[in-house]
Amino acid sequence: MKEEENKQYYSDKNGNSPFRGLGGLLRENIKRLVPYxxxxxxxxGEASVFLDANENAFGSPLEQSYNRYPDPLQIEVKKSLSAIKGVPIRNIFLGNGSDEAIDILYRSFxxxxxxNVILVPPTYGMYQVSANINDVAIRNVPLTPDFQLNLEGIAEAIDKHTKMIFxxxxxxxxxxxxNRADVETLLANFEGLVVVDEAYINFSRQRSFIQELxxxxxxxVLQTLSKAWGxxxxxxxxAFASEEIIEVMNKVKPxxxxxxxxxxxALQALANxxxxxxxIKETLIQRDKLVLGLKxxxxxxxxxxxxxxxxxxxxxxxxGIYNFLVQQGIIVRDRSKVELCAGCLRVTVGTPAENEILLNTLQDYK
Structure with missing residues (x-):
């Protein structure tokens, strides 16, 4: 879409944010949805006899019983997260991985x-997979050669049916x-949702966007317990968002x-x-050592x-390097066919021993 035709979707004449709440974004069937x-x-509450959920009253064939249904809103976990993140419980959604939160956003909006949604490859592949599953068109605006947002390209890709930017x-x-300022430009000038996935934020020098809610x-804002929390x-x-968005996600989720x-x-982990x-500190030290060794x-x-x-x-x-490492029992990720990543391998930072094995093994690569 030509830029001059697109400005009505990107900002008003005074430069004010065009976002006016969820009314125009939410699917009509979701507005009418009565959740299960x-x-x-x-x-x-607490009780001595629960006969309301058709559970197995005798327990579980395990050391610990799991015969009772879990808290559907995970309140205790959210309390711990609230204390750590500084975000009220009403602004927190928990899902079966961040992938569930991504899918629910598609299904809701x-x-x-x-x-359509805008993706900025190379990026996390589940945004595209979820879009395809939900029959939502994708408008790809590749990152610049230094892996930053192409703001002009994003502005040109937006139309009245663009609901989210990931x-x-x-x-x-x-x-x-x-670049933080570029993300803030999107937030201030786009009438849809801007989804910032911070799965790796614990290893970053940047502060989280949850402070901007x-x-x-x-x-x-998406985060996870899968990475730094192990x-x-x-x-x-x-997912962290406005109370209005969290209410929608809770209504749509199983x-x-x-x-x-x-x-x-998770509660036990959050106490540690x-x-x-x-x-995290050791990972950053090992990352620097790994970079020096690979150079x-x-x-x-x-x-x-x-x-x-x-x-x-x-x-x-x-x-060739990937196959050589596989033969030695070392698995990295071949990303060489991903846009802007020609020739590239993605290497996770391991333990000191694992990193040493990798570097020593690569010395034998011809």
């Missing part, structure tokens, strides 16, 4: 076959943080989307923030700056 009312929604920062697979009503196997993702075991283990902070190899052409727990390495022979 579970037994634990209807009664949330994008009309299949009508609306920005991953620190970005996956490039590892860099997106009160300033931008169209901001959704709970990838539990599948606990977070009633018991985060299981009891994940809630209990000192351990997590120590791991010595002739087949390494470039190592891009990273604010994450991985590095993107440009090589002369990505497929």
């Amino acid at each position: 009312s579970s037994a634990r929604d209807e009664y949330q 994008c009309n299949p076959g009508v609306d 920005v991953c920062s620190p970005n996956n697979p490039t590892g860099n943080s997106i 009160t300033e931008y009503g169209n901001l959704v 709970l990838a196997g539990l599948r606990v993702g977070m 009633p018991y989307n985060v299981n009891e075991a994940s809630q209990q283990l 923030i000192e351990q997590v902070n120590a791991w 010595d190899f002739e087949f390494v052409e470039d190592i891009y700056p990273s604010d994450a727990n991985f590095i993107l390495v440009k090589t002369t022979d990505p497929k």
